[in-house]
Amino acid sequence: MLYAYFFLTSMTPPYSALIPLLESEGIIGLIEVISGGVIPGYFLDNFLKALDLLQKIGRENIKLQFDSFHLNCLGYSTGDIIQLMNDNASLIGYVQVAQTPNRTEITSPGGVDYEKLFKHISASPKLSHLTIGLEFKWQSVPDYIQLAGFLDKF
Numbered sequence: 044m045l046y047a048y049f050f051l052t053s054m055t056p057p058y059s060a061l062i063p064l065l066e067s068e069g070i071i072g073l074i075e076v077i078s079g080g081v082i083p084g085y086f087l088d089n090f091l092k093a094l095d096l097l098q099k100i101g102r103e104n105i106k107l108q109f110d111s112f113h114l115n116c117l118g119y120s121t122g123d124i125i126q127l128m129n130d131n132a133s134l135i136g137y138v139q140v141a142q143t144p145n146r147t148e149i150t151s152p153g154g155v156d157y158e159k160l161f162k163h164i165s166a167s168p169k170l171s172h173l174t175i176g177l178e179f180k181w182q183s184v185p186d187y188i189q190l191a192g193f194l195d196k197f
Contacts, residue, residue, distance in 0.1 A: 059100075066104040071136050075108040078116035090114065090127065097134055106136025111155050112178070115143040121156040125163050132169040141179035148179045150186075150193050161197040 065072045074096065079088040087093055093107060109131075111124050119127065128135065140160075142153035149157040164170045177190075 062100065062102055062105060066102060070104065072105045073108040073136050074105065075110055075139075076113055076117070077110070078113045080116055081113065088117070090117065090119070094131065094134070107131065107134050108137045108139060109135045109173075110139040110178075111160065112139070112141040112143055112146055115154040120154075121159055124155065125160060128164070128170055129167070132167075135170075135173060138164075138173050138175045139178050140175060141177070145182075146179050147182045148186075148190060149177065150189055151182055158193075158196070161194075165197040 062072060074087060074093060076087055076090050076093045077085045079085060082088075087096065097105060097107060109128065114124050114127065115121075128138075140149050140155075140157065141147065142149050142151045142155060142157070144153065147153065149155075161175075164173065164175070
């Protein structure tokens with residue numbers, strides 16, 4: 044499956060004109076909720092607004108890039124994030140993860156319990172197919188062995 048990610052400032056033309064083009068080429072377009080604390084003024088800084096936008100677009104080829112880092116920055120707990128995933132599984136095209144508050148590796152302490160989140164995703168038939176991308180900055184020297192050991196549990 045080919046995905047296209049667009050950093051949009053709005054969903055008005057010419058961006059909305061891309062949707063049928065993506066669809067005709069079999070490409071899934073992704074929209075992302077981004078915390079206003081990370082990118083001030085970004086138009087899609089609210090999860091409910093993103094759901095509303097997806098409903099208005101009403102196309103199967105436009106999905107949500109579900110970013111746990113930004114959701115946690117917006118005040119959602121690990122439990123909230125799990126519930127949002129469960130409730131909106133069919134709308135999620137891609138999952139992106141990093142630890143709050145500094146976008147560090149998922150094995151570092153922070154606002155999201157990734158062990159709990161990943162256990163839930165891997166045990167859920169409606170979520171286990173999702174692709175998860177790691178987008179973080181190492182706090183210090185990269186410890187790939189620790190990260191691989193953590194991920195191997197799921």
